Amino acid sequence: EDQVTQSPEALRLQEGESSSLNCSYTVSGLRGLFWYRQDPGKGPEFLFTLYSAGEEKEKERLKATLTKKESFLHITAPKPEDSATYLCAVQARNTPLVFGKGTRLSVIA
Amino acid sequence: GAVVSQHPSRVICKSGTSVKIECRSLDFQATTMFWYRQFPKQSLMLMATSNEGSKATYEQGVEKDKFLINHASLTLSTLTVTSAHPEDSSFYICSARRDFETQYFGPGTRLLVL
Numbered sequence: 001e002d003q004v005t006q007s008p009e010a011l012r013l014q015e016g017e018s019s020s021l022n023c024s025y026t027v028s029g030l031r032g033l034f035w036y037r038q039d040p041g042k043g044p045e046f047l048f049t050l051y052s053a054g055e056e057k058e059k060e061r062l063k064a065t066l067t068k069k070e071s072f073l074h075i076t077a078p079k080p081e082d083s084a085t086y087l088c089a090v091q092a093r094n095t096p097l098v099f100g101k102g103t104r105l106s107v108i109a
Numbered sequence: 110g111a112v113v114s115q116h117p118s119r120v121i122c123k124s125g126t127s128v129k130i131e132c133r134s135l136d137f138q139a140t141t142m143f144w145y146r147q148f149p150k151q152s153l154m155l156m157a158t159s160n161e162g163s164k165a166t167y168e169q170g171v172e173k174d175k176f177l178i179n180h181a182s183l184t185l186s187t188l189t190v191t192s193a194h195p196e197d198s199s200f201y202i203c204s205a206r207r208d209f210e211t212q213y214f215g216p217g218t219r220l221l222v223l
Contacts, residue, residue: 043214
């Protein structure tokens with residue numbers, strides 16, 4: 001059974017304090033690993049897709065990396081507007097996305 | 110990125126009535142659409158998957174006669190909650206995907222059944 005585990009469950013950072021969120025996964029035939037951001041009362045917003053180990057993608061203060069067992073979302077010098085829940089999901093062949101429970105990030109000014 | 114819209118964003122209805130939620134992919138043709146339900150502070154729960162022109166595939170435990178899904182075109186899917194009851198109150202989110210590419214999500218619909 002495909003599984004996704006995200007840690008920590010919640011993270012509180014001071015503005016400018018860099019950190020990383022972890023997404024560990026087990027899946028048969030990974031087709032893609034996805035990172036989304038979700039603000040309260042809104043649908044998930046797509047951030048990145050990673051397809052193979054060693055791949056990295058960046059967007060503003062965010063950088064996602066992928067190994068054969070886990071993915072990291074690195075947040076450099078976060079700002080209060082980066083506060084949100086970050087969701088990781090994996091897709092195997094011909095199956096729906098399997099989501100982790102998310103990491104609730106709070107960035108304090 | 111691709112844009113997915115949902116309508117309405119918020120709906121309040123009386124117990125026993127039916128509610129229809131629309132999901133549209135605005136700038137791409139979605140071969141597959143998904144419907145999720147989300148409870149407060151919990152992750153997304155997949156309800157069903159639908160392909161254009163085919164019957165939806167429901168996840169275990171989801172009543173297909175209660176949650177009617179229609180995927181009539183490559184840009185429109187609807188979810189109808191029939192005979193809604195207070196326990197159906199939740200946040201419903203649709204998602205659309207072209208072929209096997211990235212899934213894009215709508216903004217969600219907050220349903221409150223009184």
